[in-house]
Amino acid sequence: MLHTTAIKLSLKYSLIYIFIFGVIFLFLYWFIGSFVQDQTKANLIRESKKVEMIYNSRGIDAIKKYITAHRQYKGEDHRYYLLINKKGEPEAGDLKEWPPDLETDENVMNIWVAKKDIEGSVKDGDGYWPMITLSFKNGYRMLIAQGIRGTEDLRETMFAVMALIFGIIVILIIALGLSLGKSVLWHIDNINLAHQAIMNGNLSVRIKISDRNDEFDMIAEQLNEMLDKIEQLITEAKQVTNNIAHDLRSPLNRIRNRLEISLINKNGDDCGEVLEKTIGDMDNIIKTFNGILEIAQAESEAAKKSWKNINISNITLDVAELYRPLAEDKSIEFHVHITEGITIKGNRHLIAQSISNIIDNAVKYTPESGTIDIYVKENEKYVEISVLDSGQGVNSKDYKNITKRFVRLDTSRHTPGNGLGLSLVEAVAGLHNADLIFEDNKPGLCVKLVIRKQRL
Amino acid sequence: MKILLIEDDRETGEYIAKGLNENGYTVDYAAEGSDGLYFAMNNEYDLIIMDRMLPGIDGLSIIKMLRSVEKKMPILILSALGDVDEKVEGLKAGGDDYLAKPYAFSELLARIEALLRRGKEISGQSLQAGSLKINLENYTATRGGKKIELKPREFRLLEYLVRHKDHIVTRTMLLENVWDYNFDPQTNVIDVHISRLRSKIDKDFDKQLIKTIRGVGYKIEG
Numbered sequence: 001m002l003h004t005t006a007i008k009l010s011l012k013y014s015l016i017y018i019f020i021f022g023v024i025f026l027f028l029y030w031f032i033g034s035f036v037q038d039q040t041k042a043n044l045i046r047e048s049k050k051v052e053m054i055y056n057s058r059g060i061d062a063i064k065k066y067i068t069a070h071r072q073y074k075g076e077d078h079r080y081y082l083l084i085n086k087k088g089e090p091e092a093g094d095l096k097e098w099p100p101d102l103e104t105d106e107n108v109m110n111i112w113v114a115k116k117d118i119e120g121s122v123k124d125g126d127g128y129w130p131m132i133t134l135s136f137k138n139g140y141r142m143l144i145a146q147g148i149r150g151t152e153d154l155r156e157t158m159f160a161v162m163a164l165i166f167g168i169i170v171i172l173i174i175a176l177g178l179s180l181g182k183s184v185l186w187h188i189d190n191i192n193l194a195h196q197a198i199m200n201g202n203l204s205v206r207i208k209i210s211d212r213n214d215e216f217d218m219i220a221e222q223l224n225e226m227l228d229k230i231e232q233l234i235t236e237a238k239q240v241t242n243n244i245a246h247d248l249r250s251p252l253n254r255i256r257n258r259l260e261i262s263l264i265n266k267n268g269d270d271c272g273e274v275l276e277k278t279i280g281d282m283d284n285i286i287k288t289f290n291g292i293l294e295i296a297q298a299e300s301e302a303a304k305k306s307w308k309n310i311n312i313s314n315i316t317l318d319v320a321e322l323y324r325p326l327a328e329d330k331s332i333e334f335h336v337h338i339t340e341g342i343t344i345k346g347n348r349h350l351i352a353q354s355i356s357n358i359i360d361n362a363v364k365y366t367p368e369s370g371t372i373d374i375y376v377k378e379n380e381k382y383v384e385i386s387v388l389d390s391g392q393g394v395n396s397k398d399y400k401n402i403t404k405r406f407v408r409l410d411t412s413r414h415t416p417g418n419g420l421g422l423s424l425v426e427a428v429a430g431l432h433n434a435d436l437i438f439e440d441n442k443p444g445l446c447v448k449l450v451i452r453k454q455r456l
Numbered sequence: 457m458k459i460l461l462i463e464d465d466r467e468t469g470e471y472i473a474k475g476l477n478e479n480g481y482t483v484d485y486a487a488e489g490s491d492g493l494y495f496a497m498n499n500e501y502d503l504i505i506m507d508r509m510l511p512g513i514d515g516l517s518i519i520k521m522l523r524s525v526e527k528k529m530p531i532l533i534l535s536a537l538g539d540v541d542e543k544v545e546g547l548k549a550g551g552d553d554y555l556a557k558p559y560a561f562s563e564l565l566a567r568i569e570a571l572l573r574r575g576k577e578i579s580g581q582s583l584q585a586g587s588l589k590i591n592l593e594n595y596t597a598t599r600g601g602k603k604i605e606l607k608p609r610e611f612r613l614l615e616y617l618v619r620h621k622d623h624i625v626t627r628t629m630l631l632e633n634v635w636d637y638n639f640d641p642q643t644n645v646i647d648v649h650i651s652r653l654r655s656k657i658d659k660d661f662d663k664q665l666i667k668t669i670r671g672v673g674y675k676i677e678g
Contacts, residue, residue: 276670276671279560279671280671283560286558287640290640294539294639297539302541303539303541305541306540306541306544318635321609322635322641322645322649323641323645325645325648325649325652326643326645326648329648347540349540349637349638349639352637352639353637353639356637356639356641356642357642360641360642360643363643364642364643416642416643417642421642
């Protein structure tokens with residue numbers, strides 16, 4: 001588990017937080033320490049001013065009395081004195097002798113004091129004690145020292161408390177980090193599970209979604225949507241493959257039977273006819289394959305590389321005129337209503353072929369003496385090509401099926417065609433950012449190709 | 457007529473060569489691009505049939521090389537790549553016609569004939585086939601001195617047939633050259649257009665000019 005990115009990341013961040021907290025605590029510790037030290041200094045200076053005032057107003061004896069009087073508080077306020085005469089002999093105070101490295105100036109100095117240097121027993125222990133010195137006019141010198149027991153206690157307590165808090169924070173951060181990492185891992189495990197199941201061939205498995213509604217759930221939802229789409233496409237692809245096999249089996253079978261029979265009647269009377277029919281069947285098979293390839297091409301974005309401005313009015317008119325004789329042979333009233341000069345960006349051949357497929361269907365399914373109307377019009381947003389016929393129409397529940405590959409409705413089983421015409425139209429529509437819409441023409445079918453205009 | 461065929465699939469190559477031989481052409485066959493290029497550089501051919509996808513040097517490069525040394529014979533490209541863009545690319549490289557596989561041999565033959573006649577077509581303001589006369593200046597057609605009313609597209613269809621008179625033109629050739637379409641409509645619309653044209657041209661005459669060649673296409677005789 002330690003090698004996973006989620007855990008590594010959360011541990012890494014935990015360490016960073018611990019480091020930051022450590023630095024903050026050290027700074028706090030140092031800050032409080034130096035604050036206490038400053039306070040001690042200020043106290044010593046205040047005390048020295050007080051002693052100086054006593055000397056100035058009442059002389060050296062008053063100082064001796066002051067020191068002696070302080071004896072009764074000795075050890076309680078952690079303050080110690082020493083007064084020495086010109087020769088350096090102690091006159092009054094708690095220290096046994098003047099510390100050798102203590103110089104006489106105005107500053108507070110930290111001087112090493114051991115327990116044995118103090119008369120009597122005191123609570124303050126060995127350490128560097130802050131002390132201040134005074135020199136009087138008669139050659140006497142005096143020191144005031146602050147025992148460090150109090151500040152040491154404070155420092156120790158503070159350190160203990162801080163260490164405790166720090167320890168708790170460290171544990172909390174690591175625990176939080178790990179649980180965060182684990183929750184990420186849970187999501188990822190979920191995705192992995194689904195992934196493995198799908199790899200094993202179960203395409204219907206989806207990623208579990210928690211009720212947390214977090215970004216992982218969003219990703220999972222999107223992945224699930226993608227899986228839905230993939231499953232649908234694969235199902236369709238399977239369907240198409242099946243249909244191809246199905247569609248090709250009958251002509252191939254026909255060819256085989258025909259050849260077999262002609263092999264049996266070796267007299268060769270009908271040889272030419274057999275070959276001609278066989279070629280006809282082969283041509284249809286080739287046509288089917290070409291149809292599939294054309295759709296694949298229209299579906300690939302590569303078809304966009306030869307895009308030009310094309311005049312959709314002229315293209316539609318040309319295709320309509322191509323089919324007019326066919327319609328007229330069936331006594332169909334064939335009306336073309338085209339607004340001239342409408343252009344779109346697109347692939348001329350694919351568009352022409354699509355319109356041809358739509359009109360082809362209309363002519364095929366419109367009975368004798370029916371009508372076909374072809375419109376090309378535009379507004380600010382759309383270019384609309386519509387072909388309306390008066391045939392038997394299509395049940396609205398079949399609209400979504402008739403564009404599927406090889407789908408031929410029962411009613412059209414006996415007309416020629418391979419069931420790829422509208423599939424190509426739909427693929428071309430997709431390529432051109434257009435919608436292929438079917439409507440009831442009451443009676444008949446209305447097929448609309450609505451092309452969204454590209455912003456120039 | 458001498459034709460060079462460059463096609464990497466031996467079976468297809470031999471079958472095309474045999475078919476062309478039977479139709480009176482002399483065929484040199486090369487199975488590799490480099491051989492094909494060598495033949496084309498060192499011999500005179502009336503036409504080259506070139507597969508696009510070849511091992512070694514590809515078809516388009518060979519065409520470019522030949523064109524760069526002023527070899528001007530017509531070149532027909534055969535290709536499994538059927539889409540319009542590929543076709544445009546092939547023609548840009550210097551090809552004269554493009555036929556996507558799989559194709560019918562009759563289609564190939566008709567296109568070879570059309571290419572071989574290119575440049576030798578009747579020039580001038582009028583074309584003739586038998587008693588049918590076409591005036592290209594004012595877009596009128598007469599047969600036996602009698603004016604025939606034609607729509608613009610019918611006129612172009614007739615013009616194309618007459619320009620290729622005595623030779624077969626396939627439905628695909630008509631779609632490509634008269635309508636500029638590169639697809640086969642689901643229904644055979646060309647037949648209907650031809651029968652319309654036929655009714656205008658041949659109806660009142662004993663001699664039928666437009667002949668249907670079964671399974672292949674049409675021919676005008678004159």
